[in-house]
Amino acid sequence: MIINNKQIKQSLIKKLVFDIRAKKELRNVDSEIVRSEIVKFLKQSPKTVAFLATNRTLKQFERAEDYAVVIKHVRSVLRKSYGMFVVDASQRGNILERMRSLSDTDAHTEMLRTHESTKERMAIYPELYEKIFKITGKPKSILDLGCGMNPFSYPFLKAHPSYYASDISKEDCNLINSYFKKINITGEAIPIDLREIDKGNILMFFPKTDVCFLFKVLDTIETTGHKLAEKLVNSINSDFIVASFSTKTLSKEDMRHPYRGWVELMCKRLNFGCILIEFDSEIFYVISKKSEFISAFKEKENLIYADKKSSKR
Ligand SMILES: C[S@@+](CC[C@H](N)C(=O)[O-])C[C@H]1O[C@@H](n2cnc3c(N)ncnc32)[C@H](O)[C@@H]1O
Structure with missing residues (x-):
């Protein structure tokens, strides 16, 4: 991917998306949305882009301060528009499975x-x-x-x-x-x-x-x-x-x-x-x-x- 004329490896963007979504409250946010927030942030951060365009392994990037900055910023943006409203999404599939009909008040309430x-x-x-x-x-x-x-x-x-x-x-x-x-x-x-x-x-x-x-x-x-x-x-x-x-x-x-x-x-x-x-x-x-x-x-x-x-x- 090219950002501000610098090439950033797809595998690095993929890892950023994965790490950002690792937080429980952000797990349901679509990967494409996370990716687009990363790009938005990077377009305004030439110093971080220059660093992410260097030749390093994923492990080396992961330990760097610039990497942490991207994670922190994008998580904070996503939390504001999405994550802070989710109380506990992990049970939703189970609740729907148990739900029998419109009159199943307990499952709807849950x-x-x-x-x-x-x-x-x-x-x-x-x-x-x-x-x-x-x-x-x-x-x-x-x-x-x-x-x-x-x-x-x-x-x-x-x-x-x-x-x-x-x-x-x-x-x-x-x-x-x-x-x-x-x-x-x-x-x-x-x-x-x-x-x-x-x-x-x-x-x-x-x-x-x-x-x-x-x-x-x-x-x-x-x-x-x-x-x-x-x-x-x-x-x-x-x-x-x-x-x-x-x-x-x-x-x-x-x-x-x-x-x-x-x-x-x-x-x-x-x-x-x-x-x-x-x-x-x-x-x-x-x-x-x-x-x-x-x-x-x-x-x-x-x-x-x-x-x-x-x-x-
Ligand atoms: C405060 S919650 C309100 C949810 C629901 N309308 C309610 O009142 O019960 C905000 C909702 O907007 C969604 N959301 C946030 N940003 C959005 C966007 N750019 N486009 C569409 N939906 C968005 C979130 O996923 C979340 O479900």
């Missing part, structure tokens, strides 16, 4: 507990979906982007929509496809890196759906600004988009400013309707391109006051 976000949401799922569908109506089809283990909350939907899902992790998508097949859910999970929305419409593989979930994913894919989020929201072919955000910091403290004012501003600018659903540790913006529908719903439910309150945030 699976939801293997991911930080779904584990935390366990207590609110029934009320959450009831509140969302009160606005959107019971969906016949759902798209779940950056889905993690959320498709396993299917029994809480209390409806039987077709379910399309996607995550950056190929392993997670494989598991979800096996689940859909086993439980007879119409749908498919496709691995997609949502950051690629910058390069074109990566969502074209999915049909139009009634509702799209973007649970705790916009904060994950974007570190600065909200351009990617806006592109994504504009590209999604769904009547409603439900974007959620944590109200807690990484150390589980309450955020001082939990509301994402930029979502409300974006909706105003694009003439989309937006309703906020609040829970203690997570807030959900139900967004619709049919702004008149949202206005009518707010009027019917007397939510005009809530709107005024939120515009002060």
